[in-house]
Amino acid sequence: MAEHSLLLVDDEVNVLRALRRVLRSEPIEVRTATRAAEALTMLDAHPAQVVVSDQRMPDATGVDLLATVRERHPDVIRLLLSAFTEVDTAIDAVNRGQVHRLIAKPWNDDELRVTLRQAFEQWDLTNEVHRLDRLTRAQNAELQALNRNLEAMVQDRTKQLAQKNQDLRDAYVQTIRALAEAVDAKDSYTRGHSERVGVYASKIARELDFPKAMIERVYIAGLLHDVGKIGVRDAIITKPDRLDDEETAEMRRHPEIGARILEPVRFLADVVPCVRHHHEWFDGSSRGYPHRLSGDRIPIASRVILVADTVEAMTSDRPYRKGLPLERVVSEIHDFSGTQFDPTVASAFLRILEREGERFIRRDQKFDIYAFIEG
Template sequence: MEEPTVPTPSHRPKVLLVDDEESILNSLRRLLRTQPYDLLLATSGAQALEILAQQPVDLVMSDARMPNMDGASLLTHVRERHPAAVRIMLTGYADPTAIIKAINDGQIHRYISKPWNDEELLLILRQALEHQHSERERQRLERLTRVQNDQLRQLNSTLEKHVAARTAELQQTADMLDLAYEELKHSYVTGTEVFSLLANLRLPPAKQTNRQIIELVRGYCQAHGLDEAVSRDLAMAAALYNVGKLSWSDTMMVTPSDLLRHTDRDRYRSYPKQSESVLMTLDPMKDAARLILHHQERWDGSGFPDRLKGEAIPFGSRLLKLAVDFVELQRGLILERQMNTDEALLYLRQYAGRLYDPDLVEDFIQVCAAFLSDITLIDPAVKVLTTRDLAEGMILARNLNADNGMLLLNAGKVLSGLLVEKLIAFEAMEGGKYQIFVKVPEAVEAALKAQG
């Protein structure tokens, strides 16, 4: 394997652009001419390999469809001969087979569709090169760690008379090195997270879901001591659950599922099967693919694709559905209105036994409470009431927003009789139905009990 270049402050990354259309290369050259990169251009895979044989290159971005040698084959050769180079595929057509080949054989870093967004492409290149720099730094630190450990062992063998005095200091140094090494391992991007990034690139930041779903699923696995294999499959399923949506239009990607109609509705219901089909070709993904296939099944049997019911639904699929719905409700991908965290958890609780495994819901809520800081639902002093159940003296536990997102009242507001009447009137005028999170002081609760 070739030794990666050690980054220096003066190092300018070399970027090789490969496309059989010179107009595309010219467009990319104009876009990148102000960037701190040295640009190299090639109009074929063979020419690109000749350039790589003559000089080190930090990043290769290749078109997918080219005569003689396509982009996936070129990037596979690059991975085999120049593994330190970051690999990106650029294409103007949707071809799952080419994407899978590029990911499996070429181990590409990213996939970008034509026509590209200039700002997005610049951001992707910058992030890819920053990641490469971080990886090289990780390797440098690993080498440094090995050298320091060797030095410590030599010091230990030659200074036996001073072992007692130095033991605590050496142990502290070793612990710090081990901690740094563990942090470096955790920062390394896994293969499934590459797939996750492909899906996220199709969504605006406010609609991206995969990262939070992965964290919630891992949190549940840790809290309940699930074994390593189960935890690994669940984490991969969380990262890849929506890979079947990559062929959707941009509009459909951000439309709430409850608003989809006709053909779009049918395409939505087929995405778990499409996700599974893509991943079943990868042997290590087969168990995760099965969890993805059934993550839209419902506890009462009304889900899809196979209308499984109750415990016939795999456990991991039931857990994944809770995490997916919890996050997508807050992103506005299920209902037209975006919910806050408490409203999303209340929704899960309300539909326990219909959409969700009733034995999993409360455990999941507790895990969410442990990982998220803005949840009031688990506080026994907090009640969820309608406007007509409100009473003077109650205190808002959360901000109250209208259905259009406008802030009506801040958390901590003490309700007066007049304010309750205004809320009822506003709700009637808007035609909505608010769920209001309040704390009920003991005196107010005692007065309510005395009344009725």
């Protein structure tokens, strides 16, 4: 079967026969119809790419037939055979888009063949354009689907990664907590001290509007601030009485020991100076240690921890006294603001205390950076 099909419509069988003869050598399949209705039925049953219709037929004009063909089969190329006497109607039909081209009657054989070849070429071209258009659309749709998929995949992976990060961070904080607890356990009176210092310090850090990463660093440094007590003799740590000079000197080595213990841990690099300087005084006086740093030269996390440490120590029971009331803590922080404590940190603490009162030192508080920041 030829690739191209042509439907010829004319009520005069002689004309149809003549046309067939002209087209005999063309590589196309030719069908014929003598009535407009018949032509439409045939076209429904056997698609043709080109229809040539006579204008004057008993059951319809060629223009009307071709207008119907256009409605039902918009891709079909429509040619009208018309005599010179009908030329006005025919031109009008071309202009209104019902007909692609006119073939003058009587026709020139060579011209007719060329016209038909061009009609099939036009069909092929339009068909190819449509095919490419459909292909582009399909590919676009596919790409869009792929993009949506990719986006979903990226979101999914990001979520998984965030979860993994969170798990890792939790595990790391738990390890640090365990270490801090081990240190606190050296003395039954300091059980939970480090965790509470971490929590208090992180609350002050939040009050100071520190960024999230910094609040976390303050908490971790709070947990680890006394880790150096591992290197201090138990007899000194648990001694209920005042320490003598030599014992005080040994006790005062704990920030440096702690810093040394943590130094080899790469991911704690930021925390090391905070631990080393958590007993420096803001005024740089000799009461601070180990380096008698002052003001801004003391890491801010250390300044925050010093306040938190003092609050925790004062409000906790000791072998020689019960935990002190918050009023005592307030006056202490107040009195030493500017000498021992950074005034900015001290007033941040006092602000929170005004809001929270006893809740500030509630023992069951846990550090949760997410609850903290978003809550």
